[in-house]
Structures are given as C-alpha cells and as structure tokens.
Amino acid sequence: MSATPPPVIDSPDLIAGPPAEMSARSIGERVLDFPSRIDSMTVKELRQGLRSGSFTALFLVFHTAMLFAVLMGVANDEAKITQGFLIFFSVVAFFIVQPLRALVAVSSERKFQTLDLIQMAGLSTWKIIFGKWLSLASQSALVLVALLPYIILIYFIGEVEILDQILTLLSFFAGSLVMTAWGLTISTFRSALAKVIAILGTLALFFSGFVGFVAGSRLSATGAISGDFWEHLTVWIVSAFLSWYLLAFATSQISSLSENIALKKRLSILGAGVLVLISFFVIDLTTLWINIHDEIFYLVVFAFIFAAIIASVDALSESEGIYQRILEPFRSSKLKAPLAILLTRGWVSAFFFVCFLTVCCFLLLCILDEVSLGELSGYCLAALNTVLLPAIFIRLICRDRIESSAFLAIYVLIHAGIGITASIGYQMLKIFFSHSTAEKVGVVIPHTNLIVLEDNDVTVFTSLTASAITFALLLIAFLFTCRSSLTKICQAMKGPRAA
Numbered sequence: 001m002s003a004t005p006p007p008v009i010d011s012p013d014l015i016a017g018p019p020a021e022m023s024a025r026s027i028g029e030r031v032l033d034f035p036s037r038i039d040s041m042t043v044k045e046l047r048q049g050l051r052s053g054s055f056t057a058l059f060l061v062f063h064t065a066m067l068f069a070v071l072m073g074v075a076n077d078e079a080k081i082t083q084g085f086l087i088f089f090s091v092v093a094f095f096i097v098q099p100l101r102a103l104v105a106v107s108s109e110r111k112f113q114t115l116d117l118i119q120m121a122g123l124s125t126w127k128i129i130f131g132k133w134l135s136l137a138s139q140s141a142l143v144l145v146a147l148l149p150y151i152i153l154i155y156f157i158g159e160v161e162i163l164d165q166i167l168t169l170l171s172f173f174a175g176s177l178v179m180t181a182w183g184l185t186i187s188t189f190r191s192a193l194a195k196v197i198a199i200l201g202t203l204a205l206f207f208s209g210f211v212g213f214v215a216g217s218r219l220s221a222t223g224a225i226s227g228d229f230w231e232h233l234t235v236w237i238v239s240a241f242l243s244w245y246l247l248a249f250a251t252s253q254i255s256s257l258s259e260n261i262a263l264k265k266r267l268s269i270l271g272a273g274v275l276v277l278i279s280f281f282v283i284d285l286t287t288l289w290i291n292i293h294d295e296i297f298y299l300v301v302f303a304f305i306f307a308a309i310i311a312s313v314d315a316l317s318e319s320e321g322i323y324q325r326i327l328e329p330f331r332s333s334k335l336k337a338p339l340a341i342l343l344t345r346g347w348v349s350a351f352f353f354v355c356f357l358t359v360c361c362f363l364l365l366c367i368l369d370e371v372s373l374g375e376l377s378g379y380c381l382a383a384l385n386t387v388l389l390p391a392i393f394i395r396l397i398c399r400d401r402i403e404s405s406a407f408l409a410i411y412v413l414i415h416a417g418i419g420i421t422a423s424i425g426y427q428m429l430k431i432f433f434s435h436s437t438a439e440k441v442g443v444v445i446p447h448t449n450l451i452v453l454e455d456n457d458v459t460v461f462t463s464l465t466a467s468a469i470t471f472a473l474l475l476i477a478f479l480f481t482c483r484s485s486l487t488k489i490c491q492a493m494k495g496p497r498a499a
C-alpha cells in the first residue's frame with residue numbers, strides 16, 4: 001500500500017509568507033523597542049515608568065505651566081517670570097517628584113511579593129537596584145531635555161546667559177540623581193520607623209539648604225548658579241559618587257548575608273579618600289586650586305566627611321554573617337588576610353573600619369589647617385566616640401537579633417536622645433552649678449565633649465584625656481560583645497587557602 005503524497009501548496013498567500021503589513025508592523029515594533037544590550041530590569045522599569053500616570057501628569061503640568069510663563073514673559077518683556085517658573089519646576093521635578101516615585105520602587109515589589117521571583121530569574125540584587133535607579137534617572141533626563149527649549153526662549157526674551165542656565169540645570173539633575181538614589185534606599189527599609197525617620201531627616205536637610213549644597217553655591221538674580229565650570233564639575237563628580245554609594249547601600253538592604261556588599265561600599269569610600277589626598281599633593285594648589293577655586297577643595301573634603309558618616313552608620317548597622325564565600329577572597333594570600341578585619345560584612349569589622357575612616361578624615365582635616373593639631377585630634381576622637389556609643393549600646397542589648405533598618409531607626413533615636421538630654425543637662429549644670437562642675441561632667445559624654453571643646457571651656461589635653469578614656473571603655477564593651485565573632489573570623493582565616 002503506497003504512502004499518501006504530501007499536499008501540494010498552491011496558495012500564493014502561503015508561499016509568500018505572512019502579509020506585508022504584518023511584517024512591517026513587527027519590524028517597526030522591533031525598531032521602536034529597547035535594544036537587547038539594555039538590562040531586562042531597566043527595560044521593565046522604563047516601560048512601566050513611562051506609561052505611569054505620574055510621569056505623564058508631570059509632563060503635562062510642566063508644559064502647560066511653562067507655556068503660560070513664556071506668554072507672560074513675552075507680554076511683559078521680562079524674563080524673570082519665565083526663569084522663576086523654570087527654576088521652581090526644576091526643583092519640584094528633580095528634588096520632590098522623582099525621589100517620591102523612588103520611595104515605592106522596592107516596597108511595591110515586596111508588597112506584591114515579586115522581589116523573590118525577580119531574583120529567581122537570574123538578576124542580582126545590584127542589577128535590580130541599579131535598573132530601578134537607571135529607569136528613574138532616564139526619566140529625569142527626559143525632563144531635563146524638555147527644559148532646554150525654554151532656556152532658548154528665555155535667552156531671546158531677556159538675553160540671559162544660556163551656558164549658566166544649562167550648567168544650573170545639570171547641577172540640579174546631578175542632585176536629583178543623589179535624591180533618587182536615597183529615595184530608593186529608603187524604599188528598601190523594612191522598618192516603617194526607619195522610613196519615617198529617614199524621610200523627616202531628608203526634609204529637614206532639604207529645606208535647610210540642600211539645593212544650595214548640591215549646586216555648589218547660591219542662585220544668582222538671573223536664576224543661574226553663581227559658580228564657574230569647575231565648581232559645577234566638582235558637584236557632578238561628588239553627586240556621582242554619592243549616588244553610587246547609596247545604590248550599594250540599597251543593595252545591601254535586600255541582599256543575602258552570604259554576599260559581601262560591604263567590600264564594594266567600604267573600598268569605594270576609602271578610594272574616594274585616597275583620591276582626595278592625591279588631588280591635594282598632585283595638583284599645584286598655589287596656582288590652580290586654592291587661589292582660584294579655594295572653595296572647591298573645601299566642598300570635596302566636607303562632602304567626603306558627610307559620606308564617611310553615612311558609611312560609618314551603614315557599616316555599624318550590618319548584620320553579622322561569617323561565611324566561607326565572604327572570607328574566601330581574603331584567604332588567597334597572607335597580604336590579603338589582615339584586610340578581612342576591615343572589609344568583611346558585619347558590625348564586628350565595622351568597628352575597626354570606622355576607626356580607620358576617622359583617621360582618614362583626620363588627615364584630610366589636617367590639610368585644611370584650620371585648627372591646631374591637638375584640637376583637631378580632640379574633635380576627631382570625640383566624634384568617633386559619638387558615632388560608636390549608640391551602636392555599641394544597641395549591640396550590648398540586642399546582639400544580632402535586630403534587622404538592619406530597625407537598627408538604623410533605633411540608632412538615630414538613641415543618638416538624638418543622648419544628644420538632646422546631654423546638651424540640656426550641660427546647660428543646666430552651668431546655670432545651677434559652677435562652670436567647672438559642668439565641664440567635668442561634659443567631657444565625659446562624647447556629645448557634650450564636642451560642645452565643651454568648641455566653647456573652649458576646657459583645655460585640649462583634658463578633652464583628649466576624657467575622649468581616650470571613653471574610647472577605651474567602648475573598646476572593652478565591644479570586645480566583650482563580639483568576642484565569639486572575632487574568634488570565628490580568626491579561625492576561618494586560618495583555614496585552607498583557595499586554590
């Protein structure tokens with residue numbers, strides 16, 4: 001019995017393939033789609049963000065308000081009205097709207113229980129955080145591009161400097177990247193109390209002059225930043241570093257204990273300190289940096305100190321996780337082994353890291369040469385005790401039975417409580433008792449030791465002695481709290497080396 005022959009296809013539609021309009025549509029969709037080299041997390045967030053009602057409303061309100069401002073400026077032949085709207089909208093869009101959108105970026109994933117599914121798809125925690133931030137940063141860049149045509153209109157209305165206006169917007173955009181990264185970090189906190197404290201602190205910092213800090217100087221009467229290109233460039237570099245560190249901070253909040261995200265964060269802050277030191281010795285400060293741009297180096301140094309404080313509190317809040325995967329990179333050679341006590345994840349190594357970071361800040365402040373060496377030593381040691389005191393107090397009570405974001409919330413509350421109570425008590429002692437009695441009590445507490453030293457109520461030697469005794473007591477409490485963890489780290493480092 002012969003086999004049935006295959007059917008003959010004589011339909012021209014089947015021979016020619018799919019219709020031409022279908023092929024053209026699919027090609028058009030592929031052309032308009034995101035390229036494959038962009039990370040899948042970024043593509044997902046961009047699609048959702050660009051279609052969201054908040055971004056659409058932002059653009060509609062912006063163009064409506066700016067068209068109204070341009071018409072008013074043309075009618076009155078005055079560019080200040082249009083400039084005022086431009087600056088106001090830039091601040092609202094870059095420093096309020098976009099950071100607020102970042103506040104729900106990770107918490108919404110936790111709410112709908114999709115964060116674990118995204119991680120199971122093969123995306124690392126860094127790619128998840130960076131993809132969300134890059135999506136919001138790209139949308140901020142679209143807002144920035146939409147502002148440029150109005151700058152040209154303002155130039156024709158009032159003949160203002162286009163370059164100054166563009167540099168101003170770029171500085172605002174750089175500040176927005178930092179605020180967006182910080183909003184994303186707050187979104188990773190599990191503790192509601194930590195979120196509330198972080199938001200209130202951000203609002204206080206913002207309304208007390210954060211915009212002026214980001215821009216590097218004051219807004220001039222024309223609506224532009226009254227700084228030159230080098231000051232703007234410094235702000236952009238500082239903002240890029242702060243954004244990167246905050247993203248690493250956010251990554252550590254959702255990563256597993258077996259990931260040593262602390263290595264990336266701590267190396268970055270130490271590397272930034274080394275670069276600041278190198279810039280001082282390499283660049284000819286007498287002709288290029290200090291005499292012409294003397295405020296730039298001060299901005300960089302104090303920005304590093306601000307980042308060092310954040311890095312210190314972040315390191316002290318880390319949960320202890322002693323895993324072979326974390327220690328393996330340090331076991332490859334004898335030179336790397338001692339670095340484990342500084343760069344491994346956990347609050348035990350954070351104690352030594354914060355002490356080392358304080359030494360770096362001390363060296364940077366020595367370069368500024370604003371105060372004497374003894375007085376500067378007193379400030380740094382008292383500041384170190386101020387940072388360590390609440391952290392060791394929490395660890396003595398809770399040990400490792402506390403989540404990172406909850407630790408941050410309790411840390412801030414204890415810090416504020418000690419600071420306010422000690423300051424009020426110090427002033428009351430000065431009123432009802434003698435100054436000498438207040439000074440003797442004040443130098444014992446790190447918070448009031450800074451006040452006493454600032455008021456020159458005691459000698460530098462007395463302040464240094466009191467700070468050294470306080471640090472010795474904190475060190476004893478630290479060793480008592482973490483003696484078992486230190487033993488585990490030392491035993492693990494003596495294990496077999498990696499091949």
